[in-house]
Amino acid sequence: MTFALVNDTIEHLAPWMEFAANGYTEADAVAYLALCDEHWDSRRNFNYAIVAPDGRVVGSTGIMTERPEGGVEIGYWLHRDYTGQGIATKASRAQIEAAWLMGATHVIIVHDSNNHRSGAVPARLGFTEVERRVGVEPPTAVKTGTKVVWRLDRK
Numbered sequence: 001m002t003f004a005l006v007n008d009t010i011e012h013l014a015p016w017m018e019f020a021a022n023g024y025t026e027a028d029a030v031a032y033l034a035l036c037d038e039h040w041d042s043r044r045n046f047n048y049a050i051v052a053p054d055g056r057v058v059g060s061t062g063i064m065t066e067r068p069e070g071g072v073e074i075g076y077w078l079h080r081d082y083t084g085q086g087i088a089t090k091a092s093r094a095q096i097e098a099a100w101l102m103g104a105t106h107v108i109i110v111h112d113s114n115n116h117r118s119g120a121v122p123a124r125l126g127f128t129e130v131e132r133r134v135g136v137e138p139p140t141a142v143k144t145g146t147k148v149v150w151r152l153d154r155k
Contacts, residue, residue, distance in 0.1 A: 003029035005057060009079040015142035017077055046098070050078065050091045058082040061091045063099055070105035071151075076121070088121050096125065096152065106153045112137075113146040122150035 003026045013020035019028065039045035044066060050059035059078035067073050074095040076088045092109070099107050109127060111118035122129075127150035139145040 002032060002060075005059075005079060009081075011080075013077060015140070048091075048095075050076070050087060052082050052085075052087055056082075058087065059091070061088075061095055063095055063102070065102070067108065070103070071108055072099045072102070072104045072106075073108045073110060074099070075109070076118075083117060088118075089124050092121050092125060100154055104154065106151055108152075109150045110147050112143045113148050114142060114144050119148060119150075122152070125152065127152045 003024065010020050010024060015021075019032070036045075036047045039047070045062055045064050047060060047062040049057045050061055052058045059076060059082065061074065061076040064073040064075065074092055076091055076095075078088055096107050107127075108130075109118075109122040113119075113132065129148060130151045131149040133147040133149065135145055136147045137143065137145045
């Protein structure tokens with residue numbers, strides 16, 4: 001499922017998602033799923049499928065626990081046909097609740113400054129922009145190379 005889903009929207013993902021930038025093979029999908037299992041077992045990262053209201057798997061979201069000071073990072077991506085419907089926001093809200101249950105003190109979201117759709121999610125969820133990391137990556141035709149960091153503290 002991962003292979004077909006990613007390849008069906010590869011042009012949409014490639015500018016933003018490193019794993020899709022140079023194509024995505026069945027071997028890549030198998031390796032990703034094995035890594036997900038390894039990360040779950042070690043409690044390092046927790047990756048989930050995003051399922052749309054129509055029952056279709058339309059993306060992925062994850063909690064990355066290896067962050068300083070008791071925080072976690074969440075990330076997400078969606079198939080191009082399912083953007084702009086609030087699905088990433090709903091999935092992120094669920095990830096935030098899971099982070100609080102894990103005992104996280106804060107949640108961060110990081111995206112390229114040109115990825116406005118990705119940045120709309122933390123803005124809708126009450127995050128605060130706390131940092132811009134200039135020159136983290138080399139710029140591309142789409143990416144600026146500047147990472148925007150958003151933070152939400154546990155209340």
